[in-house]
Each structure stands twice: as C-alpha cells, then as structure tokens.
Amino acid sequence: MGQHRTVATTFASAVGERIGASLAGVDAELARRYPGDPGTRQPVHTVYVPADVFAADTLRFWGGRALAALDEHAPDAASFAAVLGLPEALAGPVHDRMRAKLEREPVEDLRIDFEDGYGPRPDDEEDAAAARAARLVAGMYEDGTAAPFMGIRMKCMEAAVRDRGIRTLDIFLTGLMEAGGLPEGLLLTLPKVTYAEQVAAMAELAGEFEKARGLEPGRIRFEIQIETTQAILGADGRTTVARMIDAAGGRATSLHYGTFDYSASCGVGAAHQSPDHPVADHAKAVMQVAAAGTGVRVSDGSTNVLPVGPASQVHAAWRLHYGLVRRSLTRAYYQGWDMHPGHLPTRYAAVYAFYREGLESAAARLDAYVNRSGGDILDEPATARALSGHLLRGLDCGAVDAAEVTALTGLSRDGLEGLAGRAG
Numbered sequence: 001m002g003q004h005r006t007v008a009t010t011f012a013s014a015v016g017e018r019i020g021a022s023l024a025g026v027d028a029e030l031a032r033r034y035p036g037d038p039g040t041r042q043p044v045h046t047v048y049v050p051a052d053v054f055a056a057d058t059l060r061f062w063g064g065r066a067l068a069a070l071d072e073h074a075p076d077a078a079s080f081a082a083v084l085g086l087p088e089a090l091a092g093p094v095h096d097r098m099r100a101k102l103e104r105e106p107v108e109d110l111r112i113d114f115e116d117g118y119g120p121r122p123d124d125e126e127d128a129a130a131a132r133a134a135r136l137v138a139g140m141y142e143d144g145t146a147a148p149f150m151g152i153r154m155k156c157m158e159a160a161v162r163d164r165g166i167r168t169l170d171i172f173l174t175g176l177m178e179a180g181g182l183p184e185g186l187l188l189t190l191p192k193v194t195y196a197e198q199v200a201a202m203a204e205l206a207g208e209f210e211k212a213r214g215l216e217p218g219r220i221r222f223e224i225q226i227e228t229t230q231a232i233l234g235a236d237g238r239t240t241v242a243r244m245i246d247a248a249g250g251r252a253t254s255l256h257y258g259t260f261d262y263s264a265s266c267g268v269g270a271a272h273q274s275p276d277h278p279v280a281d282h283a284k285a286v287m288q289v290a291a292a293g294t295g296v297r298v299s300d301g302s303t304n305v306l307p308v309g310p311a312s313q314v315h316a317a318w319r320l321h322y323g324l325v326r327r328s329l330t331r332a333y334y335q336g337w338d339m340h341p342g343h344l345p346t347r348y349a350a351v352y353a354f355y356r357e358g359l360e361s362a363a364a365r366l367d368a369y370v371n372r373s374g375g376d377i378l379d380e381p382a383t384a385r386a387l388s389g390h391l392l393r394g395l396d397c398g399a400v401d402a403a404e405v406t407a408l409t410g411l412s413r414d415g416l417e418g419l420a421g422r423a424g
Contacts, residue, residue: 033246034293037389039422041396042297043109043149044351046256046337050117051129051152056136059147063106065341067099069307073314074345083315084322084346090353098348101398106344108397109149109335112137114168115156115191116261123164130168134175141183153189153225157198166205173220177213187253188222192261194230196240196247203249221251223299227258229265232283241290252296255287256337259301275301275324275336284333299335300328307342318346325350334393348397355394362387363408366419370411388420 049058074080081091112133114126121129133152140146152172155165169188176182190202206220224244226232234240245252262283263273274280280301287298303324307317321343328336329350338347366387394400395413402413411419 035295036293036421037297038295039417039420041148042254042334042393044335044397045107045347046109046111046299046335047107048111048113048117048153048337048339051112051114051126051133052118054112054133054136056140056145059107059110059140059145062341062344063102066102066106066344069314069342070099070102070345073307073311074318080345080349083318084349085319086349086353087357090356093356094349094352097352097398098345101348102344105148105398107147109187110147110151111187111189112150112152114165115153117153120161123167126164126168127171130171131175134172135179137183138176138179141185142180146183146185149185149187150183151187151189153191156190156192157201158192158194169205170209173209182215182219186220188220189225189256190222191225191258192227193224193244194228196243199224199244199247199252200249203247203251206251218250221253222248223254223256224248224252225256225258226283226287227261227265229262232286239286239290241287245290245294245296252294254297254299254335255291256299257284257287257301259337260304262301274303276327284331288332297335298333299337300333302337302339303343304339306340307346308340314342317342322346322350326354329354351397352399355390355397355399358390359394359400359404360408362390363405366391366411367409370409370419385420388416392416392420392422 047062055061070080074083077091077095080086080095081088086094114130118126118129130152137146137150140150152168154169154172155161157165173182176186190199193199202222206222207217209215210217210219224231226241231240231244234243241255245255257275257280259275259280260273263277263279264270266279268277268279284298284300291298303321305317305320307314307321325336325347328334336347338344366384369384369387391400391405391409392413395402395405395416405416406412409416
C-alpha cells in the first residue's frame with residue numbers, strides 16, 4: 001500500500017501536447033459560444049403595456065385588477081381549484097401563494113411598448129412618451145415600486161421605422177442616465193428581427209451608447225423577438241437563430257417567440273394562432289436548440305383570449321391560459337408573455353403548481369445524488385444541475401420557500417447554486 005505502480009503506455013507526451021495545441025482554438029470557441037446559464041433570475045413572464053398607457057401605478061393597477069377578478073369569479077381556494085382542476089393537495093398552497101404574489105409583486109417583468117401596442121405616432125408625441133417612460137422607470141426604481149425587470153420594446157430595424165426606433169431607444173436610455181443611471185433590471189426588446197445584421201446593428205447601437213456615456217462595455221443587453229419566418233429559416237435554407245445570437249456579440253439575453261406575427265407569417269388563420277400550434281412548436285424547438293448552452297434563454301409567447309365577460313367565459317379563458325402555461329413549462333420554456341391583468345392568476349397558479357407538485361420528487365432525487373444514497377433513479381451530474389435549477393426557479397418566483405427546500409434536501413441556496421453551476 002502507498003506505493004505507486006507504473007502502468008504501460010504507448011503515446012509519447014508530445015502526442016497529447018500536439019493534440020491539445022490543435023484543439024486550443026476549439027476550446028476557446030466552446031468557452032465563448034457556450035458559457036452556460038448565466039445563473040441569474042429569469043422572470044416567469046413579461047407583461048407589456050402601450051407607452052401611452054404606462055403609468056407609475058401600472059403594476060399596482062394590474063395586481064388590483066387580477067385580485068378583483070379572483071374575488072368576482074373564484075373567491076376562494078376551492079372555487080379556483082375547481083375551475084382549473086387543481087388537486088386538493090395543491091389547491092390551498094397554490095391559491096394562497098398566488099394571492100400573496102399578486103399583492104406583493106404582481107408583475108415580474110414589464111415591457112413598455114413602443115411597437116405594435118403603441119403604433120405610429122407623430123415624432124414629438126413619441127419623443128415625449130419615451131422621455132416620460134424613462135422618468136417613470138427611474139422613479140419607480142428609486143422609490144422601490146419597480147418590477148424586478150423593466151424596459152421598453154422599441155420599433156424594429158426595418159427601414160420604414162428604423163430611425164424612429166433608434167431615436168426612441170436613445171431618448172429612453174439617455175433619460176435613465178440623466179436620472180441617475182441604468183437600473184440593474186433593465187431589459188430591452190428588439191422585435192421583428194429577420195436578419196442577423198439587424199441584431200448586429202442593435203449591438204452596435206448599444207456599444208456606441210456605452211462609449212458616449214462612459215459605461216462598461218457589454219452593460220447594455222437586449223432580447224431578440226422571433227416573429228418572422230426569416231428568423232428561423234434563412235433564404236439560403238439554413239437556420240438563422242444561431243447567427244443572430246452570435247451577431248449580438250454576447251449582448252443577447254433571451255429569445256422571445258412572437259405568437260401572432262409568426263403564425264400570421266406562416267399563413268395560420270387568426271382562429272388558430274396559438275402557442276400550441278405546430279408552427280409555434282417548430283419555431284420554439286429551433287430557438288431552444290440554438291440557445292442551449294449559450295446563456296441565452298427562451299421565452300414563449302402569449303394567448304390573446306382574454307378572461308373577461310361573464311363567469312363562464314372568464315373560467316374558460318383561465319383554463320385555456322393555465323393549460324398553455326403548463327404546457328410551456330413542461331417543454332422547458334420557463335417564461336411567457338401576458339396581455340391582460342386577468343392572466344396573472346393563472347400564470348402564477350400554473351407556475352406554482354408546476355414547481356410545488358414536483359418539489360418532493362426533485363428534492364428526493366437531489367438528496368440521493370448528493371449523499372449517494374441510491375434510489376430507483378440513477379442521476380448524472382447534468383441531471384443534478386437540472387434538478388437544482390428547477391428548485392432555484394421555484395424559489396425565485398415564490399412557488400417554494402427556502403426553509404422547505406432545505407428541509408427536504410439538506411442544501412442551502414448556496415449549495416443549490418453550486419450544483420446548478422450558478423455563480424451564486
């Protein structure tokens with residue numbers, strides 16, 4: 001014991017060194033293109049409101065409207081669970097957490113819309129709206145009433161509206177800087193992208209603003225909204241999304257599927273435009289594979305069926321929305337877009353049910369992996385990362401509590417982040 005045995009080998013050390021040198025470029029390319037998940041919180045949804053409607057109390061207004069809809073159409077846990085078909089064991093925890101969320105943080109991510117929801121306006125009107133949006137956002141972050149993430153959706157890079165979009169972006173960012181600087185939760189959305197060159201142009205604008213304002217390079221990042229067929233398949237027959245991620249130069253945070261523009265561009269009739277249509281599934285699958293490992297996340301789109309009108313109509317819209325959100329979550333699209341305050345109850349109900357019903361199973365598998373205690377499933381490190389990431393997303397949105405996760409796994413949040421590969 002203690003003695004080192006010599007084993008026979010054939011390769012000379014120079015062989016390994018030569019192979020290493022030949023793959024050095026590939027190593028660097030892998031590290032650059034596929035850095036892995038950024039390890040930051042991802043909002044469960046994006047709410048967007050037209051710029052002329054946005055106000056300092058928009059978040060509180062949405063939360064109040066959502067609670068009022070619950071009070072009118074499903075005033076307690078049992079009635080809400082009956083509408084959605086929630087199991088009895090989940091009814092109370094999901095309902096109580098959902099209502100608390102609507103009171104505390106009804107919106108996780110707000111986008112002030114200067115695109116389709118706002119439309120073409122006289123330049124002086126849009127100038128004023130962009131400056132006003134910057135003042136309001138800065139004020140909300142200053143007084144603690146902001147959503148965790150906020151920003152604007154500008155007009156796209158197509159020739160007809162390009163200059164207007166650039167000017168709105170400039171006014172908004174300049175207004176934030178004049179009010180004290182860019183908030184940490186700032187998110188910008190570039191819609192209707194068709195060519196990677198448009199993404200490169202957005203990245204160039206961000207870089208120019210950083211230089212002019214003395215900001216750290218890479219400080220301004222943005223989302224790419226996938227709303228055109230050209231964003232999925234180029235004229236040369238090759239997929240386009242990966243080129244767009246690369247063209248962003250490390251500035252892309254996420255890819256957002258645009259349900260209605262993309263469906264329409266494929267010729268899908270209005271009655272069938274939905275996040276679960278086959279053309280939507282294809283587009284999102286391409287987005288998902290292109291983004292995997294890059295640190296760029298994928299967001300699903302929205303439904304335009306609003307929970308308004310008589311109770312039967314509200315309940316039907318809630319069931320539809322709940323089912324679509326659950327479907328997205330099982331496909332690893334952990335974010336989507338919501339169009340109406342009435343969508344908030346079912347957004348959080350679906351998210352919370354998803355994370356709570358899988359809590360004990362995920363925790364048990366993670367505990368078995370960490371303690372090497374066996375069990376009926378043999379998990380690998382990649383699955384342990386996925387299990388940890390699942391629990392962390394549940395913690396981030398409020399579906400589960402740190403105490404119950406620790407009680408089930410024996411792991412603190414730091415421990416989960418280590419297993420998930422997050423920086424912490």
